[in-house]
Amino acid sequence: MAPPSATNNGRTSNSRRSKIEMKEVEQRNRRCVTFSKRKLGLFNKLTELSLLCRAETALIIISQNGNVYSCGYPTTDAVLRRYITGASSEQCRGARRREQEEFLEKQRLEYESVQDELKEKQKQLKEMKEAQKNSSCFVSWWNLSTDNMGMEDLEQFKISLESLKLNLITVLQEKKLH
Template sequence: MTKGKKSIGRQRIEIKELDDRGKQQVTFSKRRTGLFKKASELCVLCGAEVAVFVFSQKKNMYSFGHPNVETILERYLDGKTVSDSSSLSQELVSVDEFNRQYDQLQKELEKEKMHLAEIEEMNKKMKNTNFGFWWDEPLDENMGLEEMEQYMKALQEVRRKVGARIEELRIMPRTSLMQPMNMPMGLGNDFVNVNSWESNACGGFVCWNNM
């Protein structure tokens, strides 16, 4: 029976400075991200308030803080304890209120966007169903000079016809009074022609001659 290869198990990796500058930059970026992640988890799990500062070899500073770096740093420099930080609690309440108002405004904004979309959709339907006037429609930007001239002539022709029709309607009431008119006299087929009126008076009444 063959024996399997023995494992040497987990070995402790020696921590030492890397010689390669490229590897140093990559490692710094990875470890910095991991450090900030661990600090964030500590804040979430334990309710801790943490501030972390990291400087690279190029003297670039990177920081992480909860609730923010400035508050933690001021408390450290002033020597304030947690019980003395009533202003911090007020700031946290203000932040929570701000977040609540922001969420509310976001919801109202979404409602307004939906309302605007409904109005635009309604306007499209009105145009598709020929509501409104055709002259309110925008001109086609692709129309050439010849097409524009034809369009203008068509508008002028429409204007001429409308003007002629208006004149007809204005003249019609006057001409209708001047035309002969047959009026019924009782039942049957007896009619009176207005042109057959006589000018003589019979006891103060106009005499009618039946045709």
């Protein structure tokens, strides 16, 4: 029987964590598996270090197969750009802030456009409901005015009319058979 301090794969058998001996893994398959497992650990440590120390970090790893992996805080590109240009942290923050403001402005404009479109659709719906309420009979959707429809609505209207036509032909053929 082996003593309690005997090692298994570089670890002691007791519940404490111990260091694994650092040596090159001989078999290619095992080396690839080890790389995959430890790569994630490196990325986690780098991110943790960045957050704890408010450091801007970048890590680039090229595997034996030639695959490139990168991790960085805030982003690998931002850190490398700062390193290459020699820009200060304040300059990078200013550029990042401008990029964020431009992005937010673009999002705001898109939001307003969607809001305007929604208001227009609500207005059309209200008009349709009013017309239906004021009409003595049901207003058929195929009799709606196409003047206020956009291209997308017109395309959908055309598809609906074609579908209605096919349904009518099918019903007529069935009635002729019976």
